[in-house]
Amino acid sequence: MTIIHVAVLGYGTVGQGVVESIHSHQKELQRLLGAEIVVDAILVKDPLKVRDIPPGIVWTTNFDDILELGHIDVVLEAIVGCEPAFSYLKKAIQHGCHVVTANKVMFAHHGNELQQLADENEVHVGYEASVAGGIPIIRSLSELLRVNQVHRLEGILNGTSNYILTEMRENGHSFEEVLADAQKKGYAEADPTADVEGDDAFYKLMILSDLLYGEQPNWTEVQREGISKVDREQMELAEEFGYRFRHVASIEPSSRGLQGKVMPIVVPNQHPFYHVDGVDNAVNVEASLVGSLMFQGPGAGRLPTASAMVEDLVQVLRPSLQRKGSKTIQLDEVEGGATKLLKQWLLFVPQNPSLPTPFITSGKLIKHKSGQKWKAILFLGDDKTIYEWKTRLPMVRLYEIRGAKEWKELNSDQPKVPCLNSLAF
Structure with a gap:
């Protein structure tokens, strides 16, 4: 033989x-x-x-x-x-x-x-094993890209951060306690920075960007934020609204070029990531013909990663199985580039006597709940406005509610909806 x-x-x-x-x-x-x-x-x-x-x-x-x-x-x-x-x-x-x-x-x-x-x-x-552990996402996307165009990809790409968020929510432990436990179990390295601050997920996202679009966004323009500032009370307040925290990487083309993000978000129970717990990874893809596809599986560990490498061993030795992705989308043809969207956000403001309660100057659809450390406020706003507030008010924590309804601000068929205009302290 x-x-x-x-x-x-x-x-x-x-x-x-x-x-x-x-x-x-x-x-x-x-x-x-x-x-x-x-x-x-x-x-x-x-x-x-x-x-x-x-x-x-x-x-x-x-x-x-x-x-x-x-x-x-x-x-x-x-x-x-x-x-x-x-x-x-x-x-x-x-x-x-x-x-x-x-x-x-x-x-x-x-x-x-x-x-x-x-x-x-x-x-x-x-290079299947470089992204999402045991999930065959590279091969799946390569097959998908023969005809489909991917309009958006978002993923839970780091099992360590997902495990930490899951344990904090389910068992009521602090970030520091769960991180120490993850290190003992071998889910987190002695220096966990790459996992909990988003670097690991960022590199995986750049690999997927190359596969999907034949290029990467400017690395310095990719928003990158970890999970170390998420605490137990924020999770409890989010759950009262029906949301769960996830650390998600996303990439999509727009009229301004490829837009990448790696950051904590909150998701409602209808979102595909709502039930993805523990060390699992998940990738959700929105494509032109097939619609929405969800992939989920073990994201790390000896045998899941080894499985991906051995499957690749077969792939490279059987060239007839090779499928090449790397399809460039014409960014100037992406729909919605000039339309301003209002997204739902969950804002946490410190409950501090020296900081009066913030208020929204317009809109009646705003909800809020209070804890010991934080007041949580549900509101609508566009990306630009939100990040202006985030820069001006570093004590405030802002999380996009991914998968919630979006409103087109310029669409007159929709009723007028509230927008974040001002915070007063």
Whole structure:
């Protein structure tokens, strides 16, 4: 039987899962590929660390040792950071190897360059594991993009932040308590900044933007906010309105170009993310023909991520399965670019004796509820107005209610609706 030789870069949680999955699913791989998959080499960082590497596999700290073997067909990369991962994969492609990566930071920065280099060298790049863990979102979107245009994508792309928000809501613990628990369980790193402040979700969103639209928005213009300022009382007040907090990344074309956001929002029970709890990820896509599609599944962990990498291994070895997305939408043709929309927002103002209660100068549809620390106010406003208030009043917390009804301010067929005009303190 033909043998396909692979090397694995990194032998942490994901790398070990990849090797384990190749061994445990060898029969399925042989049935699909008509060949035996053999892991020949593993790249490690620390030569002194004790590892349980299966017998017969060469391990090394020098990537050139792996290339010098001369017969590696596929390199699977599961290390962290842009470098040396990017340099390793460039070398692998130039040596005629297919590559598969789980590295979202590196691929967000260099994915297009790697894919162009792979085309020049007639090999393939798999990157399913870089976004949404075990959810096959890259393959699904690639299939979808053969005809459909995606008007909007939004996703819960980080399992750690979703787990924290879920535990805070269900068990009444503080952000700090749940974060410590997540670290003990291995859901959060010792330095959790990338997860809880939105960096991890941001890089995944940029990868999806490239796939959907063939480009990324200007990184400095993408609104990025984490969950560390969400507290238990805010959650309780939101639930009294019927809403739940979610940390959501979204991308959509507009007349001003691609608009990206990574931020906490609140969702009503009719929103597809309302019931997505724990470490699950979810992606909701609005497309031109198929309408709204929802994908949900485990977003992280050894076997879900390893599953995505092994599925990519099959994909790169069977080029007939490849589907290319990266379809550019003509941004000047996007509908609604000149229409001002009023969105529903949930605003939290500190209950502080030195800060009189804010009031809305117009509108009768405003609701409010009070807690010990915060007063919660439900209101309507457009993006520009809201972010002006957010800049001027940093003590106030503002959250978009995603999935709630929007009103077109300039549509005379609609009754006049309240808009946030002024806050007085």
